[in-house]
Amino acid sequence: MRGRLPHTTRPGRRAAVEATEAYQLPRLLRLEPNLYAACFTLMKMVPARHILRRALADGRLDPGTVIVETTSGTFGLALAMQGVHLDRRVVLVSDPVIDERLHRRLVDLGATVLRVPASAGERPGGYQAARLELLARVREEYPATFCPEQYTNPDNPRSYAMVAEHILDTLGPVDCLVGPVGSGGSMCGTAAGLRASVPHCQAIGVDTFASVLFGQEDGPRELRGLGMGLMPGNLDHRVFDHVHWCTPFVAYTATRRLHQRHALFMGPTSGAAYLVARWFARRNPHARVVVMLPDEGYRYQDTVYDDAWLSAHEQAGVAVPEDPVVVDDPRTAPQPWATFAWGRRPLNEVIAPAPAGAPGR
Known part of the structure; x- marks a missing residue:
């Protein structure tokens, strides 16, 4: 690997x-x-590494499982870095205004970055609500996914x-x-x-x-x-x-x-x-x-x-x-x-x- x-x-x-x-x-x-x-x-490496290692130990992150998450910042970077060490694919759902330097780094690490449309910012809940909707659709596309759920995962x-x-x-x-x-x-x-x-x-x-x-x-x-x-x-x-x-x-x-x-x-x-x-x-x-x-x-x-x-x-x-x-x-x-x-x-x-x-x- x-x-x-x-x-x-x-x-x-x-x-x-x-x-x-x-x-x-x-x-x-x-x-x-x-x-x-x-x-x-x-x-953000602190929770990213802890959550993924727990999932790996519990059998929720088997080979072939795709790591998916909604993020516009450094939690996504931490996941992408972890994806390199764990040999797992990473798909991130983000904002249209994600920092371009960060975006280039995520792609270079092998992550797939999907952005919600700019018009989503005018809706109730803004980009964050739109990202959660897109994340749900992404999870339906893969047979096995693991979402760290940084906002709700204890x-x-x-x-x-x-x-x-x-x-x-x-x-x-x-x-x-x-x-x-x-x-x-x-x-x-x-x-x-x-x-x-x-x-x-x-x-x-x-x-x-x-x-x-x-x-x-x-x-x-x-x-x-x-x-x-x-x-x-x-x-x-x-x-x-x-x-x-x-x-x-x-x-x-x-x-x-x-x-x-x-x-x-x-x-x-x-x-x-x-x-x-x-x-x-x-x-x-x-x-x-x-x-x-x-x-x-x-x-x-x-x-x-x-x-x-x-x-x-x-x-x-x-x-x-x-x-x-x-x-x-x-x-x-x-x-x-x-x-x-x-x-x-x-x-x-x-x-x-x-x-x-x-x-x-």
Whole structure:
């Protein structure tokens, strides 16, 4: 089979690991006296590898079984890389606006990438709903498929137990975990792992405006990797103590600051999380804070890291507020940066439906 690594026969030497295994654990870097970064090369490798290895062990990923998934980002890249090592075909359903650099890399790894039409973005649920419909049709075309179902598979958050253990073993007790929220897996899984040893550990989720994840109405979103039009099953709202929302220009500016201050070349979801984590760490100097930085910035060299692009999109030179606006209702959060005390509550407790006959918000 292609992609298999030879075993070493030298006594006393550990066998070489696959490239995908080497992507799993983050580098833990100290950014400020009480702020640490869990810096991933490709964070989505953690759930992708765990889910596929579980499926392989359980007999759900036999030879000839096609790995299929809906993704527009790095989860698809992690699956394609795994497909090389497992010698399995990978078919990905994505957006028409998938990053072209990522698309070329996926194809080079042997993955088939299907894109929903641009008109799907105007429908309820947007591209994400259209992708799920196309995924269902794709699964009917093959006699045997396995779908990791990153949004609903409980093995997604469970896979981050190893990340939490790595953080605790390296840093000791952590008082606050900050990170971007998409499928819900990384923040919910890592926070749960940390709280098994440190129950008081706070979890701060970072989202973008016009995302349904924390109670706002679905709408157009420029910031890739943050926000959703559909609610993922793996998002446990009861994990979060606070939630922050920020606009693209706030995230882009913070991403460049992360690079300029710490030489960390990361994507804009990392920048958004860094902004919030630095703000919290400076206001809580005795708290040990860890921020999740999901992936590197190579896909954003022509956008976030290009001053001409920022200027053309009216993003250059825009001032970032020193503090977020504190709101008492997520649905009223004002741009460009707002925060809400979620209080580890379920969504229906925070966003209670209006009584019959009550005026809408």
